[in-house]
Amino acid sequence: MNQLIEALAKTKLFKGLTIGEIEDLFKRSRPVLQKFARDEYVAHATETCDYLMLLLSGEVVTYMEDKEGKILQLEAIKSPDVLASxxxxxxxxxxxxxxxxxxxxRILFIRKDKILDYCQRNEKFLKNLLCDxxxxxxxLAKKLHxxxxxxxxxxxxxxxxxxxKEDEFILPVSKEELARFFAVPRPSVSRVFMQFEREGILIQNGRKIKILDRSSLEKLSEKLGDDYSYGEL
Structure with missing residues (x-):
């Protein structure tokens, strides 16, 4: 099997489609495969979106930045996944x-008109796109909340x-990344961790965290609702 077709089959956009159906789209759409190095911009805000982007390998992050340079990290997306659908x-x-x-x-770019054409040809593909x-x-609604x-x-x-998952763990990201995700200055994040430490809720050593009072953390987290999940940053 073509490695590119095999990679496409792993994306949720092609869930339930046969290899033959995926190959049909591939032949009709003539997509463009591009490679990006770490920290390279894949696309900039305000750019016109004429292509559907399929992340086939690696990981990207999405940011918003205001005129004063304040940065909000919206999401970290791991392959395989769809971008900007x-x-x-x-x-x-x-x-x-x-x-x-x-x-x-590696990201595959498929033209908008080709996606629309295939939506009309394949109902399963259309449903997958609408689901995404x-x-x-x-x-975004949960993020706004x-x-x-x-x-x-x-x-x-x-x-x-x-x-x-255990009381001792390593923070998956730095406090700088947490600050971007929460749209606050880094010192604000550090202050909260220091407050938790003074209150006997946890002990920190860099990114190493030891939870001493999980119930207090759970009570605080309940304010956001049980259905809210951050996933991976």
């Missing part, structure tokens, strides 16, 4: 975020509870 068929098909390679990665768009909408209603203490508590 909700933007593609919007009235104003302009990217609202910067997409940056977090690791070396819906998932993105739900993610968290930024609007959650305190920084509750957000960090939620993150720790979700990622600490």
């Amino acid at each position: 909700a933007v593609l068929f919007s009235t104003d098909a302009v990217l609202p975020v910067d997409i940056v390679a977090r690791t070396d990665c 768009m819906g998932d993105r909408l739900l993610f 968290e930024l609007t209603f959650g305190t920084l203490r509750s957000r960090i508590a939620k993150y720790i509870v979700q990622h600490a």
